[in-house]
Amino acid sequence: MLTQNLGYPRIGGQRQLKKACEQYWAGKINLSELNDVARKIKEENWQTQADAGIDLIPCNDFSFYDQVLDTSLVLGVIPQRYAPVLSLVKTNSEIDLYFAMARGYQKDGLDITAMEMTKWLDTNYHYIVPEFTAKQEFRIFSEKIFAEYSIAKQQLGAKAKPVLLGPVSYLLLGKEKEEGFERIDLVKNLVPVYIEIINRLKQQGATWIQLDEPCLALDLSKKDKEAFDYAYRAIANRVSGIKLLVATYFEGLLDNTQLAVNLPVTALHIDLIRAPEQLEEVLSLIPDNLQLSLGVVDGRNVWKNDYEKSLQHISKAVEKLGIDRVIIAPSCSLLHSPINIEVETTIDPEIKDWLAFAEQKLNEVAELKQIIAGNLKLLNANKTSIEGRRASQKVHKQTIKERVAAITEADATRSSAFPIRQQLQHKRFNLPSFPTTTIGSFPQTDDIRQLRAKFKKGELTLEQYESAIEQATVESIRWQEEIGLDVLVHGEFERNDMVEYFGEQLDGFLFTKYGWVQSYGSRCVKPPVIYGDVSRPQNMTVRWSTFAAGQTDRPMKGMLTGPVTILQWSFVRDDQPRDVTTNQIALAIHDEVLALEAAGIGMVQIDEAAIREGLPLRKAKRLHYLDWAVKAFRITASGVKDETQVHTHMCYSEFNDIIEHIAAMDADVITIETSRSQMELLHAFAHFEYPNEIGPGVYDIHSPRVPTTEEMVALLTKAADLLPARHLWVNPDCGLKTRKWPETKAALENMVAAARQARKQISTESVI
Numbered sequence: 001m002l003t004q005n006l007g008y009p010r011i012g013g014q015r016q017l018k019k020a021c022e023q024y025w026a027g028k029i030n031l032s033e034l035n036d037v038a039r040k041i042k043e044e045n046w047q048t049q050a051d052a053g054i055d056l057i058p059c060n061d062f063s064f065y066d067q068v069l070d071t072s073l074v075l076g077v078i079p080q081r082y083a084p085v086l087s088l089v090k091t092n093s094e095i096d097l098y099f100a101m102a103r104g105y106q107k108d109g110l111d112i113t114a115m116e117m118t119k120w121l122d123t124n125y126h127y128i129v130p131e132f133t134a135k136q137e138f139r140i141f142s143e144k145i146f147a148e149y150s151i152a153k154q155q156l157g158a159k160a161k162p163v164l165l166g167p168v169s170y171l172l173l174g175k176e177k178e179e180g181f182e183r184i185d186l187v188k189n190l191v192p193v194y195i196e197i198i199n200r201l202k203q204q205g206a207t208w209i210q211l212d213e214p215c216l217a218l219d220l221s222k223k224d225k226e227a228f229d230y231a232y233r234a235i236a237n238r239v240s241g242i243k244l245l246v247a248t249y250f251e252g253l254l255d256n257t258q259l260a261v262n263l264p265v266t267a268l269h270i271d272l273i274r275a276p277e278q279l280e281e282v283l284s285l286i287p288d289n290l291q292l293s294l295g296v297v298d299g300r301n302v303w304k305n306d307y308e309k310s311l312q313h314i315s316k317a318v319e320k321l322g323i324d325r326v327i328i329a330p331s332c333s334l335l336h337s338p339i340n341i342e343v344e345t346t347i348d349p350e351i352k353d354w355l356a357f358a359e360q361k362l363n364e365v366a367e368l369k370q371i372i373a374g375n376l377k378l379l380n381a382n383k384t385s386i387e388g389r390r391a392s393q394k395v396h397k398q399t400i401k402e403r404v405a406a407i408t409e410a411d412a413t414r415s416s417a418f419p420i421r422q423q424l425q426h427k428r429f430n431l432p433s434f435p436t437t438t439i440g441s442f443p444q445t446d447d448i449r450q451l452r453a454k455f456k457k458g459e460l461t462l463e464q465y466e467s468a469i470e471q472a473t474v475e476s477i478r479w480q481e482e483i484g485l486d487v488l489v490h491g492e493f494e495r496n497d498m499v500e501y502f503g504e505q506l507d508g509f510l511f512t513k514y515g516w517v518q519s520y521g522s523r524c525v526k527p528p529v530i531y532g533d534v535s536r537p538q539n540m541t542v543r544w545s546t547f548a549a550g551q552t553d554r555p556m557k558g559m560l561t562g563p564v565t566i567l568q569w570s571f572v573r574d575d576q577p578r579d580v581t582t583n584q585i586a587l588a589i590h591d592e593v594l595a596l597e598a599a600g601i602g603m604v605q606i607d608e609a610a611i612r613e614g615l616p617l618r619k620a621k622r623l624h625y626l627d628w629a630v631k632a633f634r635i636t637a638s639g640v641k642d643e644t645q646v647h648t649h650m651c652y653s654e655f656n657d658i659i660e661h662i663a664a665m666d667a668d669v670i671t672i673e674t675s676r677s678q679m680e681l682l683h684a685f686a687h688f689e690y691p692n693e694i695g696p697g698v699y700d701i702h703s704p705r706v707p708t709t710e711e712m713v714a715l716l717t718k719a720a721d722l723l724p725a726r727h728l729w730v731n732p733d734c735g736l737k738t739r740k741w742p743e744t745k746a747a748l749e750n751m752v753a754a755a756r757q758a759r760k761q762i763s764t765e766s767v768i
């Protein structure tokens, strides 16, 4: 029996990669210094995995920005617009081209946009979307995978296993950039390059190669299935003497089982955390020669593995296949896991004993193998922890369970229908048409972050910290008034993150000091851990919202994160259904909304940025999710007066297939990301005749580029062609925390000017 790992966190225990990349981008270190940091991280990661006793250790799972972008570079899928970058940046050409594709290139007289970024399946990790043209050519461009294997081999010998995104998922996760072709048809041109890569790795000495095919666990068209079959048969015909492992994760194979088990490869990896039920069918259909890798240790969550449960799966597989055809592994790459629980010294020891981060997960894989070999002591120690968590008083709070069980439909319904509320709200706030606002956060500058770091280290008192945050808040309010925004925000300067901030204040959550996980590029998040029943011991945002509201006569939005987003961006309990945990959070946020209202706040925004991301990967499971997710939002917003205006905000919003559910949330105002799609997303709202007010983002906040007033007027005109103009708000796509002040100020000044022009040019009388 072998053990393997599919991928390891690459940011480094102290986020060295983030810091080095940002220094390289700022011109503070050179390429050789950047490469030194990268090499150290890789070598340490390999050593950790070897020390844990893992038999097949991934390499090429390291990436300076994103593994999908790495794949585009290996395959030479470089959009034409980057050609000038290559000719300009002679010295560090490949890495600078790579970063230009990820982040855009605005220097040397060039203004080249970045490639699109989107969520990696249902995770909070973002990948760079490959762009394909009808005549797309593929050729080996980057040598990274070969270089990385070569170093890994020196350190690990035969254990080094190169990892690459497989050809079919690579195509399916990309986008056609022109009309008249389907990207899946490119498979015939693409496969020869994969064959070349595999054969080169074999010549270098590789014995195993892992090809990630997460799309094999999704709903597939007939053509997609044929592409899988074609690709792997073509590869098998031209490649021999090397073992190929196809890795699936995040869902079960379901209707693709027959296809998957019959691919001509050496081994198939399946995720038994997300889809334990698939083992039965896979074992019943598996052909005689296929090895099976069992993903039994959860790569997406932080709980200690329940060995008894895992051993049931392993024993079943061993019984059918024999011990030599079974591999034990985490369910997916450990990229989504924090690195090491041992460095957390302030977590309650009872709860710490229930947790396993990446390093501990490797040990779990190795220990499962030892238990199979007869070391039953390890099993008993594990049983004690698992039992301890199951019965702990820290997890279960009867009053919270009862409150959730008593939720009725009335608890999820506003008192009056939207038209009545709208009238009362218009009277109360008396805003102009095309009211302007922002989404909540203003730049989290180094100064603000250092302030918080000093406060956390005890170098500043609470008074000193709060007084500095107050000053930043007041300055931003004065400035919002000066430029003429209609509805103000407090700026979120007091928040480290829109989820962690609430996790720190809610009971049933714990937060870590170093539990960073990559979100995109150099940006990381520190998801809190929900370990028990959730409640709100005291007000969370009232202090800052009332302070801010007291500084101005204009409406000030209260700013909360919604229950689904808090759930999605936390590590969640695996001992109860997600909807139960979400309802507990919803009740806590509901209480906060009422507290804000009682404190005189007339508008409350409840961000549900992650509601689309939470959508199950398989269509058959979506309706159930949407039902409880929408209801949870409605619980937070219900119980307030008709005159209180509830906003929600969503980014990453492909709404076409879920628009009726978005409407069912019944927020008085929704702000969404639309600018990059040139208002394309609004068609779903128009088609559905979305009844409530809406603020389609008029500028992209992911880039420092300052949009012109004219551009934004043009977008508003487009929006008014699709939706009643009297329902439209004017705002950016999302919060401005990642931006710097100069571009933020310039962009918002232009945005206010655009709204003023729209008021003159666009009639609000028309009924669409």
Ligand SMILES: CN1c2c(nc(N)[nH]c2=O)NC[C@@H]1CNc1ccc(C(=O)N[C@@H](CCC(=O)N[C@@H](CCC(=O)N[C@@H](CCC(=O)O)C(=O)O)C(=O)O)C(=O)O)cc1
Residues within 6 Å of the ligand: 018, 124, 444, 446, 448, 449, 450, 452, 453, 495, 496, 497, 498, 499, 500, 519, 520, 522, 523, 524, 525, 526, 569, 609, 738
């Ligand atoms: C909207 N997005 C979010 C997602 N998930 C979340 N949980 N939160 C989100 O906002 N998913 C989708 C998107 C992803 N987008 C982003 C955008 C920006 C970031 C980001 O900026 N991350 C920061 C870390 C933010 C944070 O927690 N800051 C803390 C700690 C700051 C810190 O690093 N301190 C230093 C010391 C200070 C110093 O010297 O500068 C330290 O500890 O060493 C804070 O502000 O207190 C990042 O830097 O990556 C993430 C996702």
Ligand SMILES: N[C@@H](CCS)C(=O)O
Residues within 6 Å of the ligand: 439, 440, 441, 498, 559, 607, 609, 649, 651, 734, 735, 736, 737
């Ligand atoms: N209120 C948050 C939403 C981000 S999705 C912000 O402005 O950053």
Ligand SMILES: [Zn+2]
Residues within 6 Å of the ligand: 439, 609, 649, 650, 651, 733, 734, 735
């Ligand atoms: Zn957003």
